[in-house]
Every structure is written in C-alpha cells, then in structure tokens.
Amino acid sequence: MVDVRYDIAFKLYPYEKTAAIGAAPVRHPVVIIGGGPVGMAAALDLGRKGTPVLVLDDHEGVGQGSRAICFAKRTLEICDRLGAGQAMVDKGVVWNVGKVFRGDQKVFEFNLQPEDGHKAPAFINLQQPYFEKYLVDAIRKAQSDGCPIEIRGQNAVTGITVHDDHVGVDIDTPDGPYQLEADWLIACDGARSPTRDMLGLRFDGRVFEDNFLIADVKMTADFPTERWFWFEPPFKDSGASALLHKQPDDIWRIDFQLGWDIDRAKELKPENIRARVDAMLGEGADYTLEWTSIYTFQCRRMENFRHGRVLFAGDSAHQVSPFGARGANSGVQDADNLAWKLDLVVKGRAPESLLDSYSQERVHGADENILNSTRATDFLTPKSAISKVFRNAVLELAQKHAFARPLVNSGRLSVPCVYDGLSLNGPDDLNGPARSRVGASCADAPMADGFLLEQLGGDFTVLALNTAPPDVADVDGIAVRTIELDTARDDPSGAIAARYLGEEPHGIYLIRPDQHVVARWASADAADIKGAVRTATGRGQ
Amino acid sequence: MKLNLAPNINDPDGFYDELLGAHSGLSKDESDAFNARLILVLANHIGDRDILRAALEAAK
Ligand SMILES: Cc1cc2nc3c(=O)[nH]c(=O)nc-3n(C[C@H](O)[C@H](O)[C@H](O)COP(=O)(O)OP(=O)(O)OC[C@H]3O[C@@H](n4cnc5c(N)ncnc54)[C@H](O)[C@@H]3O)c2cc1C
Numbered sequence: 001m002v003d004v005r006y007d008i009a010f011k012l013y014p015y016e017k018t019a020a021i022g023a024a025p026v027r028h029p030v031v032i033i034g035g036g037p038v039g040m041a042a043a044l045d046l047g048r049k050g051t052p053v054l055v056l057d058d059h060e061g062v063g064q065g066s067r068a069i070c071f072a073k074r075t076l077e078i079c080d081r082l083g084a085g086q087a088m089v090d091k092g093v094v095w096n097v098g099k100v101f102r103g104d105q106k107v108f109e110f111n112l113q114p115e116d117g118h119k120a121p122a123f124i125n126l127q128q129p130y131f132e133k134y135l136v137d138a139i140r141k142a143q144s145d146g147c148p149i150e151i152r153g154q155n156a157v158t159g160i161t162v163h164d165d166h167v168g169v170d171i172d173t174p175d176g177p178y179q180l181e182a183d184w185l186i187a188c189d190g191a192r193s194p195t196r197d198m199l200g201l202r203f204d205g206r207v208f209e210d211n212f213l214i215a216d217v218k219m220t221a222d223f224p225t226e227r228w229f230w231f232e233p234p235f236k237d238s239g240a241s242a243l244l245h246k247q248p249d250d251i252w253r254i255d256f257q258l259g260w261d262i263d264r265a266k267e268l269k270p271e272n273i274r275a276r277v278d279a280m281l282g283e284g285a286d287y288t289l290e291w292t293s294i295y296t297f298q299c300r301r302m303e304n305f306r307h308g309r310v311l312f313a314g315d316s317a318h319q320v321s322p323f324g325a326r327g328a329n330s331g332v333q334d335a336d337n338l339a340w341k342l343d344l345v346v347k348g349r350a351p352e353s354l355l356d357s358y359s360q361e362r363v364h365g366a367d368e369n370i371l372n373s374t375r376a377t378d379f380l381t382p383k384s385a386i387s388k389v390f391r392n393a394v395l396e397l398a399q400k401h402a403f404a405r406p407l408v409n410s411g412r413l414s415v416p417c418v419y420d421g422l423s424l425n426g427p428d429d430l431n432g433p434a435r436s437r438v439g440a441s442c443a444d445a446p447m448a449d450g451f452l453l454e455q456l457g458g459d460f461t462v463l464a465l466n467t468a469p470p471d472v473a474d475v476d477g478i479a480v481r482t483i484e485l486d487t488a489r490d491d492p493s494g495a496i497a498a499r500y501l502g503e504e505p506h507g508i509y510l511i512r513p514d515q516h517v518v519a520r521w522a523s524a525d526a527a528d529i530k531g532a533v534r535t536a537t538g539r540g541q
Numbered sequence: 542m543k544l545n546l547a548p549n550i551n552d553p554d555g556f557y558d559e560l561l562g563a564h565s566g567l568s569k570d571e572s573d574a575f576n577a578r579l580i581l582v583l584a585n586h587i588g589d590r591d592i593l594r595a596a597l598e599a600a601k
Contacts, residue, residue: 386573393577403585 009129011061013153031182038314038331039188040135045339047149058156066127070325074416076120084138092124098227117495118444119451193316205300209260219287235279305359318366320373323411340513354538365417379409426519426532433502445495466506470526475533544595
C-alpha cells in the first residue's frame with residue numbers, strides 16, 4: 001500500500017511494476033529518495049554525467065498546488081546547464097518592478113534593474129509544478145540520449161539500513177514491498193523527510209508563530225506584472241501583510257498573513273477565502289480559486305548534510321520561510337554542488353571525503369538563507385512592541401526619504417552564496433573584481449555568439465583571458481577543458497573584462513563543474529592548475 | 542574614525558530644549574514612534590557600521 005498524500009498536477013512517472021519485486025536486492029550506485037525539484041535536478045545532473053541513478057518517489061507525478069513561484073537567475077542558469085532552463089524562461093513571467101504599500105499608501109517602488117548581459121532574467125514567476133515538469137521533460141530527453149536515469153513512481157521508501165559499504169532500502173509499491181541496495185543515497189524527500197526520521201537525525205531551528213493563507217486565483221485582470229506587497233493591508237480581514245504576484249496562465253498568487261491563533265478549517269472554507277479575495281480585488285472581481293492552502297513555517301537545518309553514505313539535499317536538509325524565495329532555489333544549488341562531487345566519487349576519481357565539502361559548503365549556504373529569511377520574518381512579524389515601533393518608523397520614513405527604503409524588508413530575494421574561505425578553494429592571486437573572487441559562482445556575460453556560462457558547461461574549466469593557458473587536459477583522470485579568450489575580439493560588450501578582470505590586463509580562472517571559481521591568477525602554470533584541481537577535489541595540494 | 546563621546550554639541554541646553562520640544566504634545570506611542578524615526582535618521586547620517594556599533598554599546 002502506498003498512501004496518496006496529495007493530488008497530481010502532471011502524471012509524469014506512472015506506476016509500473018518493477019522486476020525487483022520478489023528478486024534478490026539489486027545494488028545501485030546512487031539512489032535518490034524523492035522526485036521533487038531537488039531530487040529531479042540531482043538525478044538529471046548525475047545521469048548526464050553518466051553516473052547511473054534511480055529516483056524513488058511515492059507519487060506518480062508532480063503535486064498540485066504551486067508552493068514555489070519565484071525562481072532566481074542562478075537556478076535558471078543551473079537548469080540551463082541541465083537542458084531545462086529555456087522551457088522555464090519561455091513559460092515564466094519575467095518581472096522587475098515591486099511596489100510596497102502600507103495601508104492604502106504606497107511606501108515606495110523598486111526596480112530590480114537587472115544588469116545587462118546575462119542569458120537568464122533576474123527572476124521569473126513560474127508555478128512549481130511546471131518547474132518540476134520541465135526537469136522531468138529534460139530527464140526524458142536525457143534518457144533518450146542514453147543517460148542512465150530511472151524514475152520509479154509510487155515507490156515509497158519505508159526503511160533504511162545503513163551498512164559500512166552500502167545502504168539497504170525498503171520500498172513499498174502497489175504490488176507489495178521489495179528491497180534494494182545503494183552505494184550512495186540522496187534524501188530529497190522534503191521538509192518532513194522520512195529518511196531523516198528513520199535515521200533518528202535532528203532538525204533544529206526556529207518556528208515562526210504565524211499562519212499564511214495562499215490563494216492562487218485565475219482571472220484576466222489588467223494589474224501590471226509587478227510584485228505588490230502590503231504591510232497592514234487596507235482590505236477587510238486581510239491580516240498583517242498581503243502579497244499579490246502574477247504567474248503564467250493568468251494565475252495570481254495572493255498571500256495573507258493571518259497570525260497565530262486561527263481556525264484553519266474555517267479560514268480554508270472557500271466562502272471565507274473568497275470574502276478576503278473580494279475585499280482585495282474589489283467587489284465583483286471575476287476569478288476562480290485554483291489552489292488554496294494555509295502554511296506555517298520554520299527556519300531550521302540539519303547539523304550535517306552528510307551522514308556517511310546518506311546525503312541530504314533540499315528541504316530535507318534545511319527549511320526557510322518563503323519570503324525571499326530561497327527554498328527551491330537553494331535546493332537546486334544543493335543538487336548542483338553535490339552532483340559533480342558524487343559523480344567523481346562514484347567513478348573513483350575523488351576520495352569519499354570530497355562529499356564532506358558538500359555539507360560544509362551547503363551548510364554555509366543554508367545559514368545565509370536562514371539568516372536572510374529570519375531577518376525578513378522579523379520585519380514582517382515584529383516580535384516585540386519596540387521592534388514594531390522601529391518597523392513602522394522605517395515604513396513611515398521610507399515614504400519620504402530614500403535612505404530608509406533599503407531597510408524595508410519584505411523578503412530579500414535569493415542570490416547564490418559565495419564559498420568564502422572554505423576548504424576546496426585555491427589561491428586568489430588576481431587583483432580582479434570581488435564578484436568573481438574565489439568561491440563565487442561565475443557571472444554570465446555575452447560572447448560574440450551566445451553566453452559565457454553556456455561555454456563553461458559542467459566540467460572543470462580553465463578560462464584564460466588575454467593570456468596563453470597552460471596545457472592541462474586532465475588531472476588524475478579528471479577532465480579539464482580550456483577556454484581561451486581575447487577580450488579585444490571575444491568580448492563585444494566588454495562585460496567579460498569588467499566582470500573577470502576589472503583593471504587587470506589578463507588573468508586565468510579555474511572554474512568547477514558547478515561554475516564556482518576554484519582559483520584565479522594573473523598568470524598560472526600547469527602545476528598551479530593541477531594543484532588547484534587537487535584541492536578542489538578533496539585531495540589537498 | 543572613532544565614536545566621539547566627548548562634548549560635541551554647541552549650546553547643549555538649547556539642543557536639549559529642542560529635543561523635548563519635539564516631543565511636546567505627543568502621546569507615549571507617538572513619542573516612541575518619533576524616537577524611533579529620529580534614531581534611524583541619525584544612524585543613517587553616521588552610516589559607518591563601526592561607529593554605530595560603538596554607539597549601541599555606549600548607550601547600554
Ligand atoms: C507557500 C510556499 C511558497 C514557496 N515559494 C517558494 C519560492 O517562491 N521559491 C522557492 O525557491 N521556494 C519556495 N518555496 C519552497 C519550495 O516549495 C521547497 O523548497 C521545494 O519544494 C523543496 O524541494 P524538495 O525537492 O527538497 O522537496 P519536495 O518538493 O517536498 O519534494 C519531496 C518529494 O519526496 C517525496 N517523498 C517524500 N517521502 C517519500 C518517501 N518515503 N518515499 C518516496 N518519496 C517520498 C514527495 O512525494 C515529494 O515528491 C515555497 C514553499 C511554500 C510552502
């Protein structure tokens with residue numbers, strides 16, 4: 001028996017009886033539990049690198065109801081590398097303008113004003129089911145190209161047994177249970193992670209005593225494609241804050257902050273939701289309720305994302321409040337960080353200890369996200385009388401004075417973290433721009449044809465700017481690609497020089513498969529590159 | 542720059558008068574709100590995080 005916990009929006013991996021039932025347990029190099037955005041991104045990345053991967057999900061497709069709507073540039077860049085980014089951008093709603101109101105007064109307006117010369121927009125709004133569907137579409141495409149990815153729908157993991165050299169997995173299906181073995185297990189089974197519970201691992205943090213009501217409504221309205229956020233909204237019963245934001249297919253996300261002591265069942269009654277939405281949109285507004293939900297949230301994380309042969313990624317490892325759109329976005333970055341490392345370990349090209357750096361780096365990212373998300377939440381829901389006094393002082397001042405606007409925090413939107421000072425980093429011997437320092441993810445830039453990140457792909461890459469690259473094709477079996485650019489010829493907009501050289505005439509970057517900078521030099525020889533690749537793959541110098 | 546904790550205000554009595562004057566006629570809540578705005582305005586003028594941190598410390 002496999003419980004159905006939610007309805008399906010797209011049935012993408014219908015149940016099929018596996019031959020594994022009734023047979024001796026088969027050993028798999030990598031098994032992923034959970035086919036949400038993070039599990040699917042990890043599967044796609046590993047499979048495209050040629051590492052066989054099996055995804056077990058207890059449903060037959062993507063759950064209904066959007067949850068995440070806001071996807072950030074770095075996520076779109078990662079998905080682009082995985083062959084799914086263009087579909088997301090094509091379907092998504094690109095937005096740049098946000099307005100912040102208090103009551104019926106506009107406090108201020110911002111424009112994200114994305115920097116020119118990036119393939120991906122700063123943000124898109126896209127319903128999470130589409131985001132997941134495009135990842136699965138890319139998996140189907142990869143499978144047809146021969147990538148070793150398998151998805152088993154309605155396969156629920158019910159037990160985990162950790163051994164020294166593998167993990168035993170118990171699975172339930174409509175045709176009964178079976179077992180398999182995994183060299184490595186990635187738990188992408190969401191915030192309530194059964195894997196985490198089965199291993200008895202803790203998930204500590206802070207619970208925020210607040211309830212948010214979401215109503216995704218379908219209507220053809222001529223509100224602009226902007227993010228509208230109200231503190232103390234003027235509409236009847238709309239709670240302490242409210243949000244209105246556009247998604248594709250004429251769907252609008254409406255969010256009301258209802259407070260702690262509420263009667264969930266009552267607030268979720270369609271007539272009560274409609275009363276609130278009517279008050280916001282105006283009497284007689286013509287809309288249908290597509291999806292409604294009440295959520296509370298926590299900011300918490302596991303202490304360590306690696307437990308021997310079990311790795312945790314996405315919401316199973318860390319959870320943040322939705323303000324700032326850091327959940328799925330950071331989870332996809334987990335997958336991006338883990339896939340190349342696990343691929344090298346599975347292929348015997350890097351020591352298992354490389355996987356400790358996954359935990360180190362992504363704990364660092366999770367802490368940054370939790371910090372940002374906690375600060376936004378403290379602004380939205382002041383925890384004491386005086387914090388409310390300051391919050392309102394900021395909002396009042398922001399109406400009149402520009403200086404106070406940066407203090408208004410209705411969610412700081414997701415940006416990738418920089419792995420400053422962490423163990424895989426090599427030398428920073430170029431006096432280049434801070435944004436491209438060691439540990440940062442590479443900034444995109446236009447080339448004569450296409451974009452820089454498309455060129456970087458997903459291998460270790462030496463990027464030589466205005467100087468001859470050392471001749472390194474391989475370091476202990478790990479492929480190293482070389483891109484040699486002459487900015488006078490290959491940098492039509494000047495963005496590559498601005499973003500990677502600054503005032504320097506030339507430089508050499510070593511870039512990881514996840515497009516983070518390993519090391520950079522004014523000039524480097526083969527020994528420098530080899531040393532840095534070894535450091536970046538967990539083998540010291 | 543260091544936080545200046547030496548006397549620095551011309552005509553201290555006059556300033557004190559103006560400060561209290563700004564609160565005159567305000568309710569407790571309005572005064573609290575005014576103080577908060579004033580702190581934010583002054584903090585922005587100072588800007589320097591080290592000095593602001595030292596000021597938070599000095600005010601304890
Ligand atoms: C209201 C709301 C708004 C949000 N907005 C944003 C946003 O704008 N941007 C953003 O980036 N994030 C946002 N998020 C967060 C985002 O939805 C999550 O971070 C994201 O879904 C996490 O992905 P995941 O793959 O880790 O887990 P999940 O999406 O939870 O997927 C887990 C999967 O594991 C499966 N599973 C669970 N148990 C088992 C088992 N025993 N066996 C097999 N399979 C199992 C589940 O069925 C599911 O398919 C929002 C969240 C909420 C609640």
